Amino acid sequence: MDPTSLKTEPFDFRYNIHNLIKVASMFELPELEYFRVPALSGEPDLRLRLERRRKKDRRHSARTAGAARRSTDNIHYGESLGRYGFEVSISNKARVDVAVSPILKFSLHVLYTNVIEPILRWMFVRRGYALIHAACISFDGQAVLITACTDTGKTSTILRAVEHYACSFLSDDMTIVGKDGTVLSYPKPLAISHQTLRAVNANSSLTLWERIALQLQGRLHSRSGRGVGLKLGQTRLPAATLNAIVQMLVPPPKYMVHRLIPRVSYANIATLSRAVIIERGDEYVEALHHEQAVETFVRNAEDAYGFPPYPILADSLSKWNGENLHPQEQAIVDQALRRILTIRLRDPKFNWWQRIPIVTNLSLGSRQLVGADD
Numbered sequence: 001m002d003p004t005s006l007k008t009e010p011f012d013f014r015y016n017i018h019n020l021i022k023v024a025s026m027f028e029l030p031e032l033e034y035f036r037v038p039a040l041s042g043e044p045d046l047r048l049r050l051e052r053r054r055k056k057d058r059r060h061s062a063r064t065a066g067a068a069r070r071s072t073d074n075i076h077y078g079e080s081l082g083r084y085g086f087e088v089s090i091s092n093k094a095r096v097d098v099a100v101s102p103i104l105k106f107s108l109h110v111l112y113t114n115v116i117e118p119i120l121r122w123m124f125v126r127r128g129y130a131l132i133h134a135a136c137i138s139f140d141g142q143a144v145l146i147t148a149c150t151d152t153g154k155t156s157t158i159l160r161a162v163e164h165y166a167c168s169f170l171s172d173d174m175t176i177v178g179k180d181g182t183v184l185s186y187p188k189p190l191a192i193s194h195q196t197l198r199a200v201n202a203n204s205s206l207t208l209w210e211r212i213a214l215q216l217q218g219r220l221h222s223r224s225g226r227g228v229g230l231k232l233g234q235t236r237l238p239a240a241t242l243n244a245i246v247q248m249l250v251p252p253p254k255y256m257v258h259r260l261i262p263r264v265s266y267a268n269i270a271t272l273s274r275a276v277i278i279e280r281g282d283e284y285v286e287a288l289h290h291e292q293a294v295e296t297f298v299r300n301a302e303d304a305y306g307f308p309p310y311p312i313l314a315d316s317l318s319k320w321n322g323e324n325l326h327p328q329e330q331a332i333v334d335q336a337l338r339r340i341l342t343i344r345l346r347d348p349k350f351n352w353w354q355r356i357p358i359v360t361n362l363s364l365g366s367r368q369l370v371g372a373d374d
Contacts, residue, residue, distance in 0.1 A: 011047065014040045018176065018184050018268070020127050021045045021120060027105055030254070031112045031188040043095065045123065048116065051087060051099040075316045077309040079238035086240035086309070088115055092317065096123065107244035109252055114240065114307055117174070121301075122318055125325045130177050130332040131186070132297055133304040136170040136270070137161055143183040143270035144360055145175060146352075147300050148278045153350050156196050157278060159260060160353040168267035169257050174304070179335035181272040189254035197260070204260045214253050240308040274360040275342040276352075284346040285359055293342035294334045301329070 011024040015035040023032065024044035078087035078101075087101035096119055104111040121131045134147035135158040148154045155172055162169050169187065176184035190196075197204065197214065206214075258264050277288070277296055288296070305314075318325045343359045345352055 011044075011049070014038070014044070016040060017120075017186075020129065020176075020184075021123055023048070023116075026050055027108060027111065029112050029116065030108060031117070033189075033256075034185075034187045046096045046098065046116075046119065048098045048100070050105060051083065051089065051101050075313060077240075077313055079241050081238055081241055085238050086110075086244055088309070090115075090119065090313075090317075092119075092320075103241065103244050103248070107248040109254070110240075110244045110247050114243075114310060118305055118310055118313070118317055122320070122325050122329075124176060125329045125332065126320055128179060128332065129184070130301070130329050130336070131174050132177055132333065133173070133300045134175045134275075134297065135172045136175040136183055136185070137165075137167040138170060138183070138267050138270035139165070139167045141267075141270050142273035143170065144273060144356065145177075145183070145275040146278060146356075147275070147297055149300065150303055152278060152280060153352070154278065155190055155192060156350070157353045157356075159190070159196065159257070161356060162257065162264055163261050164353070165357070168265045168270075170267050170270060172257065177272065177332065177336045179332045181336050181339050183270045183272050185266065185268045187257065187266060189256050190260065191252055191254050192260070193253070205262055206255065206259065210253075243307060272336055272340055274340055275337060276356060276359065277342065277344045278352040279344065279346045280350070281346040281348065283348060284344070285355075286344050288342045288344050290334075290338060290342070293337050294330065296342075297333050297337065298330050301333075 011026055013025040013028050014037050015023040015025070015029065015032040016037045017023070017032070017035045022040050022042070022044045023029070023035075023046045024040060025048040027048065027050075029048075075090040075092055076088070079085040083101045085101065085103060088104070089099045091097040098115065098119065100111060100115065104115070117131075124131045132145075132147070134145045135154050136143055136145050137158065138144065146154060146157060148157075158169075158172050161167060170183060170185040171187055172190045173188055174186045176186050178184070192214070197206070197211070258266075275293065275297075277293070345355060345359055347355065
């Protein structure tokens, strides 16, 4: 990669994530739209561009990728289709440079979820923060983290809470947490289903066409659809390329929370006050031991990633100067949760949102608290 050539690249999309990580990209990154800025002060920490190397140069890189990773912290992943498929090169240094094949320019969700966010996760750790798999709301600056295994019902829970309580929204999927208990927002577009939309059906601003398209999108990107994708990743098929093509043709149904709840209030920062782990099953509430809480949050963070190429790149991405960053991430979560109570909450009717004010002992003022047995 010629550093001088990068100066002429049109990095038209710039994002500043709480002054912790600055991103310059040739492509729009919808998941980071909340952090988009007209210009960056100083150099970016992560730079994303289109791979423009010649075919013979890519072949040489592929042959030497293992040695390069060990000696210069360069990471390369490519499938059998070469530049016509899923291919990414990562220079994992103080400034991370990411070059991707053209197909990812047209599959932006896959680009972000399978490449950019895993990189950001470990960049945050190097800055003393953990990007954890949890939703977050706050009331009067007091933050409540809500985590769960994938497809449990976290999105519906957070939407109902924001709709019915006088609380602010920080995030639905990922939240930035500091070891001192500081919580920073990370409001990506929410991945919804037809069932999820029922939680706010009366007030959302989705158009008729968007609601109709949601029927197809929801089926393809459902739990069963993701299960098929994970199984493909265990075969020799070019799973990452197939995933990119599918999501290019049928994008996932993702909307910012204000499209679903127009009167939502965003917050950028809060102080961690409670954590709730929601689960399906017979009705049950318990206060977790600190070690159990930390283990659950760390496990759920890893559970957020699974599609190729993450399983192959995971070990390389989580290393910095030869050191494994997992212990540092766990230490951040450990210190943040040590200050608060973590509660495990099970509800057979999936109405976790109604119990959050009770189990957290927080007075979340009611906007229009109504029963919800669905």
